[in-house]
Amino acid sequence: MKSFRKELSLELPTRRGFVNITRDVAAGVRESGVQEGFALVNAMHITASVFINDDESGLHQDFDRWLEELAPHEPVSHYQHNQTGEDNGDAHLKRQVMGREVVVAITAGELDFGPWEQIFYGEFDGRRRKRVLIKIIGE
Numbered sequence: 001m002k003s004f005r006k007e008l009s010l011e012l013p014t015r016r017g018f019v020n021i022t023r024d025v026a027a028g029v030r031e032s033g034v035q036e037g038f039a040l041v042n043a044m045h046i047t048a049s050v051f052i053n054d055d056e057s058g059l060h061q062d063f064d065r066w067l068e069e070l071a072p073h074e075p076v077s078h079y080q081h082n083q084t085g086e087d088n089g090d091a092h093l094k095r096q097v098m099g100r101e102v103v104v105a106i107t108a109g110e111l112d113f114g115p116w117e118q119i120f121y122g123e124f125d126g127r128r129r130k131r132v133l134i135k136i137i138g139e
Contacts, residue, residue, distance in 0.1 A: 004032035004136040007044075012126035015073070016094075018060045019121045021050075021132065025104070026111055028134040035109045037138010041119055042101030044131040047091035049098035049122035052113075067094045067124070091124035098122050106138055 006028045010019060025041055043050045053059065071093035076082045079089025102119060105112040111119075121132055 001137060001139055002032060002034050002037075004028065004034065004134075006031065006134045006136075008121075008132040008134065009129055010121055010123070010132065011129040012123045015124070015126050016064055016067075017123045017126060018063065019123070020055050020118055021121050022055075022111070022118045025119050025134055028136060029106055029109065029111060032136040032138075034106055034136050034138040037106045037136060039104045039106055039111065040101060040133075040135040040137075041104070042133050042135075043095070043121065044133050047088050047095055047123075047125035048130050048132075049095045049100065049124070050102050050132060051098050051120055051122060052102050052104070052117050053120060054116045055118045055120075063098075063122075067097065070094070070097065088125040094124040095122075106136070 008021060008024050025039055029039060041050050071090040073090045076087045081089035081092060
């Protein structure tokens with residue numbers, strides 16, 4: 001069995017945003033040489049997310065609006081976490097809703113998706129460099 005590890009580095013200029021990382025993960029699969037196995041992709045920061053959904057800008061705007069309604073950034077005094085001097089209590093909650101990681105099957109050397117599925121990085125406390133782990137195992 002092969003094991004392959006790769007990190008992506010992302011730095012969004014905005015507090016919140018979504019980035020399609022499907023091509024980066026597919027490139028990792030090719031680099032790994034794995035033909036049958038699994039790719040685990042996870043955000044290596046507690047205020048960011050990795051998830052699978054459709055690459056449609058209206059949907060991404062809906063996610064952003066919905067998450068901001070669930071856990072609005074302001075007032076920052078609303079969050080006990082922010083009493084530590086931070087202002088990202090909302091980002092921790094948004095990450096909890098959107099999830100930490102995805103696992104995608106690899107079949108015949110390709111990511112084995114359903115229709116319209118793509119992998120996204122979700123940022124909820126941006127403007128600094130963060131990492132995404134791609135871990136591939138298989139044969």
